[in-house]
Amino acid sequence: MGGAGENLFSYACVTTETYRHFGRLGLGAVFGSKKLKAIIISGKRSLPVSDIKSYRQTYDDIYRAAVTSPVMKKYHDLGTSENVLPLNLLGGLPARNLAEARFDGASGISGETFAEQYLGRRLACSHCPVGCIHIAALREPYEDEPYFYKTHMISYDYEPIYALGSMLGISDARGFLRLMEQVEVFGLDAMSTGVVLAWATEAQGRDIISEKETMGLKFNWGDYGTFIKAVRLIVRQPNDFYNALARGVKHASSIYGGTEFALSLNGNEMPGYHTGPGAHIGVLVGARHSHLDNAGYSVDQKLLPKKRVSPDELAMALLTEERWRQILSSLVVCFFARGMYQPDIVLKTLRLAGFGLTQDNLYHIGEEIHRHKYRFKMQEGFSLDDVNVPRRILETSTPFGKLEETYIKSAVENFKKLLAVGTDREVK
Secondary structure, three states, rough: OOHHHOOOOOOEOOOOOEEEEEOOOOOHHHHHOOOOOOOOOOOOOOOOOOOOOHHHHHHHHHHHHHHOOHHHHHHHHOOHHHHHHHHHHOOOEEEOOOOOOOOOOOHOEEEEEHHHHHHEEEEOOOOOOOOEEEEEEEEEOOOOOOOOOOEEEEOOOOHHHHHHHHHHHOOOOHHEEEHHHHHHHEOOOOHHHHHHHHHHHOOOOOOOOHHHHHHHOOOOOOHHHHHHHHHHHHHHOOOHHHHHHOOOHHHHHHHHOOOOHOOOOOOOOOOOOOOOOHHHHHHHHHHOOOOOOOHHHHHHHHHHHHHHOHHHHHHHHHHHHHHHHHHHHHEEEOOOOOOOHHHHHHHHHHHHHOOOOOOOHHHHHHHHHHHHHHHHHHOOOOOOOHHOOOOOHHHHHHHHOOHHHHHHHHHHHHHHHHHHOOOOOOOO
């Protein structure tokens, strides 16, 4: 937890294993409010295994799938940054505050460019054989010692590349890495930071804010040097404007205007997918308002050959996927490896640990976990009746064409009805 958490930013991170983050929705601020710098978790006990021979065989099968499958090879070779060029080609890569869904500078910040020119090392999470964490080595001279160099090791992934790259019109890989490092130093969520700065850039271009608010900074697309200065000012919060930016794009736009291009979905800044209705509806209805809750962006891409589906079909697809992901999350399965952990494999591993469950049991458990999460959200004031979509999302074409607000509202309403089935009260 860094300076952002100490200052109670609404999008402050908690960092784990150096290069991974609990980055969305401000867990760092929760830590900061409790004066908590870190948590260490350790264990001294292992689960007993009922059949060691079967355990070894199952372990070997999963290991081989992890290191040889084409899907996992993607994560090892380029990581999630491989998504930049395909999404750009598809017309689903948000650029310049989503004024566009293709970025003319995408090749400069692609996974291929980083791998060829900046990749310093790959790392893996504990006990993982894949090594999907990609670390760029940025070598730069000291300011006062021109012949002495320091090397910054900076992790990069698709979402930060979108938020601090295409969303800000930055096509220079070195510039992106410099900005990314500042975001990392202060413990900010990269996605929210990029969306906040993109809104500020457009707002200044429309004369909604001036250099009085920005304290002399002139935001221009691609000007990473000015964005670096802005990040430092957001952390310092020297005036009301930067204090507002520190509370997110919804809050800032509610004060200064420009809500129609403030890319907030239920108060959380937009993730990096403009692939179709699933991407945005998935965030609106997700239990955590994250693109990983139900992978709506992936649902979009699977549906592309069929083009548009009905709102109720889309709602069912999102809910089914999210409930299955409750099982994977509870088993601490990496979502990158979700394709390997089909129900039969999950049931087999659980049996070896002494849990005799059926496939129906699994789905029921996932459903119950999801319902409990939604009950907590309701308790805290959330309602599916209050969701709204910024106008910009409806204005910029997706691979499905322009989205319709009536379709989105219908899908949300269908999700609400599906969620209520089998419960003692309707989810509001």
